[in-house]
Structures are given as C-alpha cells and as structure tokens.
Amino acid sequence: MELGCLHSRLPIYAKNKPNDIAVVYEDTRRTFKEFYERVNALANSLIEVGVKKGSHVAVYMRNRIEMIEIFYALSTAGAVAVPINYMIEGNDLRTLVNSSDATHAIVEAERLEAFEHVLDVLHTVTSSSTIIVGGSRSYPSYHSYELLVEHGWIEPPNVDVTGKDVAAMIYSSGTTSLPKGIMITHEIMIYRALMSATEWNFNYKDTWLISVPLYHSVGNLASFYLGVTGCKLVLTREFEPSKILNIIQNEKITVAFFVPTQYVVMLQVPDFDDYNLSSLKLLLSAAAPLAESVKKRILEKFKTSLTEYFGCSETSFFLQLRPRDILHKTSSIGHQLEDFEVRLVNDEGLDVGIGEEGEFVVKGKSLFKEYYKLPEVMQNSFLADGWFKTGDMGKVDEDGFYYLLDRKKDMIISGGVNIYPKDIEEIIFTHHSVMDSAVIGVVDEKWGEAVKAVVVLKEGSQIDEEHLMEYCNQKLAKFQRIKYIEFVSSLPRNPSGKILKRELRLRG
Known part of the structure; x- marks a missing residue:
C-alpha cells in the first residue's frame, strides 16, 4: 500500500478545514490554510535558492513554529531535513554539518554567532546558502526566512516526491558513542506516525503538546502527526513546568509526552491542584524508567491514562506498557507491539530463555533505512538474517513482559561479573533525599571496574x-556495592531525557 509523502495530506486539510487551527506556538496561531500556503511558499523559495530534490539541509535552532514549517517545506521540495542539536557548537557542530553533506542551512538568529564561528570551515554550506530565521535586525549576507515565505508562490512546487525518498537524517542520541546520521524515508516516518495514532488512539480531533526538542526523533516524529492525522499541534520553546500545566489547561491538550524527570518536576509545582487538566486523555513517558511511586503520583494528580514505551531512533517504539499494566507490571517496559518481531539473544546471536539476559534485536516495517555513509557500522548493527541489534540488554518473563537491564555498553564488569547500573540506580532512588542518579564503572586495579x-x-x-553509600550497600548484593559517590547539581542528558553516561565516564 502506498502511504504517500509527509506533506501529501496538507492540501486536503487546507480544503476541508481551512480555518481550523493547525499549529499553536506562544502567541502565534496558524490555520491549516495559512500553514499549507506558507509551506508551499517556503518550498518554492528554497528551490529558487538552490535546494534540489535530495539536497541535505541543516536545521539549527530551538523549537519555534518556523521549524515545523521548515520540515514540511523540505518534504514538499523533496529535500532531506537534517535537524541539529542547537546546543552543539564549535568543532562538534562543524563535524556534524560536514558529515551530513548539507548544502544549505536554516539557522535561527539566536544561534547565528555559534554558526558563524564554523562557517568558514564548512565544506558545502556558505553564507549565500544560509537562511536566517527571526532576529530583530537584517542580515544582508544571508537569506531572510520571512522574505522567502513572503515572496514564494503559494501553489505546490512540481517535484516528484515518493514514499521511498529520504525525508530526514536524525542524529542518534550519542549516549554511548558519537552521533550517527539515521536516514528515515517518508513511508517509514508515516508508518511510525500511523502506528502511534493506532496505539495511542488519537486523530484529527486531538490536540498534541510537543515540549521536547524537534531536532530529536521523538519531537521530529510528533511534528508529522499534524500531516498524517490532521490533529492540532501545540509547540513550546522550552520546558517550564508551570507554563506547561497552564498550556494543558488553556489549549485543552489531549495527548502529551514527557520524560520521567519532567513529570517529577511538574508534580512539585506548588499550585498543581489549581490547574484544570481534565482535557487529557493520555500521557506518555519514555527515555528512562518511571519509578512506581512517580507512576502512582501521575495517575493520582493528572487523573488520566499513562503509557510507557521503549524503542530507539532506528526503530521507533517496539515495546509498550499499556495503561492496564502500568501498575500491575510496574518494573516492566511492556509487551512487544504487533508490528514488530522482537528477540533477546546472546553474544552468538542465539535466543535466550525466559528470565535470562540477552540483547534486544528487532525486525519491523518502521526500521530506519541506513546510517549515512557508515557501511561498516551498518553491517555490524545487524545479525546475518536482518535483525537490528539495539545495544540494549533485557529479559522477558513467562507472561511476555520485557524488562530493561541496561545499555550493553553501560554494563559494568567487575571481577568478571556483569553489573547492570539500572539495578543500583533503582536502589539509590529509594532514598528520600535523592532527586536523580546515574551509575557508571570506573577503573579499578584489582577488579577491573568499580x-x-x-x-x-x-x-x-x-x-x-x-x-x-551505607544505605544503598545494605540493599545491594556484595558484587553490586557502590565504591564511590559524587554529588552534582545536575546530570548531562540528551533531549529525550537519557543520561549521557559517556560524558560522566570522561569526567572519571
């Protein structure tokens, strides 16, 4: 079945409900007709400034309404969106832009200074192929985003885009290694969006809140729920707990995703009970496990259904703990989805038994196309028969519920014994003084790692x-005991909320 392209349904929404609100961002509200016309105008202007079908276009900015317009305009023009973490600067920014082979860049004015620091060492992006969004002054060396939209033709460009064409290059989270460019086609992205809509039961009547960065796979996919289902999107630039609760109330949000830390912070808002959150139908969580105590507080305070899911940028979500099981199997990450084949295998690629440790390997229609220009990494990421190796370790019980042990690369080996940091982190979290924690292995002369x-x-x-340390070690097995503790003000995290243990290990 042909699924079309990510922008294919926009003209239908613009025709059928031209005056309905499509996107809300701060004080800006765009109707479906306005959104469609601005997307077409931008797509036509991008083509005029040299963007071709298949061109890679870097998008370097924080969340803003133009970012969603850009994604759909690049789709309409047949180009590939390359969203880049706005916090990356210097050599890392140069490396990502150059390795992506981007020919153009769309940069918000607030990040222009950081971008200009590397502009002279970019291989294929120049000032004449850079577009500036926002700002309080003119930038004569660059193209103006608003002028491109203002002068662009509002009819769709004549570009033959198919579902097999690549729509986006999403960089991996880089929790254990440097980011990799994950290539996702239109039909893969649409399939992921349709799978989300089916599992979470949302459609054109719903209002989705996006408070996670659009450059990350979670936010990027959510931006296309508008195009695939016709739902309304409400976008925030950043996460501020009181503001988020106010938006849920005033915009009558029905579906929202937050990472565990965000839930904890929202639940601490002093006047939480004063907000009317009755519009919510479903809350979603991923990136890290929710503690049972936090789950109970979410259900008690938000008074709506809660779902946890598990996956990665390469696969989308393939396991889900549905609302009926959220407390019944509270430490599980759920059942496998019907759209996927899921196995747990040992180092030889052989299936492990119930309750035994193994690596998650996955097959399914929503798997990514490839890592960009990394053939050896691509080959090493799959078993011989096409199963993608996620790098996550887990086990399954007799009821078919899966449990996450840890990232394979995060596992600590001390005295030849495998230690999973997640098990220790769960114990640390039970102490009433602890807000957050991460466990890593450090070099130990006697045991290899401590x-x-x-x-x-x-x-x-x-x-x-x-x-x-005394509190935790009394509850841990001897081989798991903590040897060192360091107190910090915060933990480094990627946009999806996953702790960057690679950075912690570099600190020592």
Whole structure:
C-alpha cells in the first residue's frame, strides 16, 4: 500500500478545514490554510535558492513554529531535513554539518554567532546558502526566512516526491558513542506516525503538546502527526513546568509526552491542584524508567491514562506498557507491539530463555533505512538474517513482559561479573533525599571496574557520601556495592531525557 509523502495530506486539510487551527506556538496561531500556503511558499523559495530534490539541509535552532514549517517545506521540495542539536557548537557542530553533506542551512538568529564561528570551515554550506530565521535586525549576507515565505508562490512546487525518498537524517542520541546520521524515508516516518495514532488512539480531533526538542526523533516524529492525522499541534520553546500545566489547561491538550524527570518536576509545582487538566486523555513517558511511586503520583494528580514505551531512533517504539499494566507490571517496559518481531539473544546471536539476559534485536516495517555513509557500522548493527541489534540488554518473563537491564555498553564488569547500573540506580532512588542518579564503572586495579554513583540531591536535602553509600550497600548484593559517590547539581542528558553516561565516564 502506498502511504504517500509527509506533506501529501496538507492540501486536503487546507480544503476541508481551512480555518481550523493547525499549529499553536506562544502567541502565534496558524490555520491549516495559512500553514499549507506558507509551506508551499517556503518550498518554492528554497528551490529558487538552490535546494534540489535530495539536497541535505541543516536545521539549527530551538523549537519555534518556523521549524515545523521548515520540515514540511523540505518534504514538499523533496529535500532531506537534517535537524541539529542547537546546543552543539564549535568543532562538534562543524563535524556534524560536514558529515551530513548539507548544502544549505536554516539557522535561527539566536544561534547565528555559534554558526558563524564554523562557517568558514564548512565544506558545502556558505553564507549565500544560509537562511536566517527571526532576529530583530537584517542580515544582508544571508537569506531572510520571512522574505522567502513572503515572496514564494503559494501553489505546490512540481517535484516528484515518493514514499521511498529520504525525508530526514536524525542524529542518534550519542549516549554511548558519537552521533550517527539515521536516514528515515517518508513511508517509514508515516508508518511510525500511523502506528502511534493506532496505539495511542488519537486523530484529527486531538490536540498534541510537543515540549521536547524537534531536532530529536521523538519531537521530529510528533511534528508529522499534524500531516498524517490532521490533529492540532501545540509547540513550546522550552520546558517550564508551570507554563506547561497552564498550556494543558488553556489549549485543552489531549495527548502529551514527557520524560520521567519532567513529570517529577511538574508534580512539585506548588499550585498543581489549581490547574484544570481534565482535557487529557493520555500521557506518555519514555527515555528512562518511571519509578512506581512517580507512576502512582501521575495517575493520582493528572487523573488520566499513562503509557510507557521503549524503542530507539532506528526503530521507533517496539515495546509498550499499556495503561492496564502500568501498575500491575510496574518494573516492566511492556509487551512487544504487533508490528514488530522482537528477540533477546546472546553474544552468538542465539535466543535466550525466559528470565535470562540477552540483547534486544528487532525486525519491523518502521526500521530506519541506513546510517549515512557508515557501511561498516551498518553491517555490524545487524545479525546475518536482518535483525537490528539495539545495544540494549533485557529479559522477558513467562507472561511476555520485557524488562530493561541496561545499555550493553553501560554494563559494568567487575571481577568478571556483569553489573547492570539500572539495578543500583533503582536502589539509590529509594532514598528520600535523592532527586536523580546515574551509575557508571570506573577503573579499578584489582577488579577491573568499580561502581561509582553520581547523585543529584533534592533541594534542601543534606546527606553525605558515607551515609548514602551505607544505605544503598545494605540493599545491594556484595558484587553490586557502590565504591564511590559524587554529588552534582545536575546530570548531562540528551533531549529525550537519557543520561549521557559517556560524558560522566570522561569526567572519571
């Protein structure tokens, strides 16, 4: 079945409900007709400034309404969107842009200074192929985004885009290694969006809140729920808990995604009970496990259904803990979805038994096309018969519920024994003074590696390393015991909320 392209349904929505609101961002509201015409105008202007079918276009900005317009305009022009983490600067920014082979860049004015620091060392992007969004002054060396939209023809360009064409290059989260360019076609992205709509039961009547970065796979996919289902999107530039609760109330949000840390912070808002959150139908969580106590608080306070899911940028989500099981199997990450084949295998690629540790390997229609220009990495990421190796370790029980143990690369080996940081982190989190934690392995002359906990305390809490270590080690097996504790003000995280343990290990 042909699924079309990510922009294919926009003219239908513009015709059938021209005056309905499609996107909300701060004080800006765009109807479906306005959105469609601006997308076409931008697509035509991008073609005029040299963007061709298949061109890679870097998108370097924080969340803003133009970013969603850009994604759809690039789709309409047949180009490939390359969203880049707006926090990346210097050599890392140069490396990502150059390795993506981007010919053009669309940069918000707030990030222009960081972009200009590397502009002279970019291989194929120049000032004449750079477009500036926003800002309070003119930028004569660059193209103006608003002028491109203003002067562009509002009819769709004559570009033959198919479902097999690549729509986006999404960089991996880089939790254990440097980011890789993940190539996703139109039909793969549409399939992921349709799978989301089916599993989470949303359609054109719903209003989705996007508070996660659009350059990340979660936010990027959510931006296309508008085009695939006709739902309304409400976008925020950043996460501010009181503001988010106010948006849910005023915009009558029905579906929203947050990472565990965001839930914890929202639940601490002093006047939480004063907000009317009755419009919510479903809350979603991923990136890290939700503690049982937090789940109970979410259900009690938000008074709506909660679903946890598990996956990665290469696969989309392939496991889900549905609302009926959220407390029944609270430590599980759920059942496999019907759209996927899921196995747990050992180092030889052989299936492990119930309750035994193995690596998740996956097959399904929503798997990515390839890593960009990384053939060896691509080959090493699959078993011989086409199963994608996720790098995540888990086990399954007799009821078919899966449990996440940890990233394979995060596993600590001490004295020849495998230690999963997640097991230790769960114990640390039970202490009432702890807000957040991450466990890593550090070099140990005797055992090879020793366990180190990096801990964030709740505001106003006081406890020293010795007492926290004693509390945890009494609850841990001897081989799991913590040898070092470091208190920090925050943990480094990627946009989806996953802790960047690679950075913690580099600190030592």
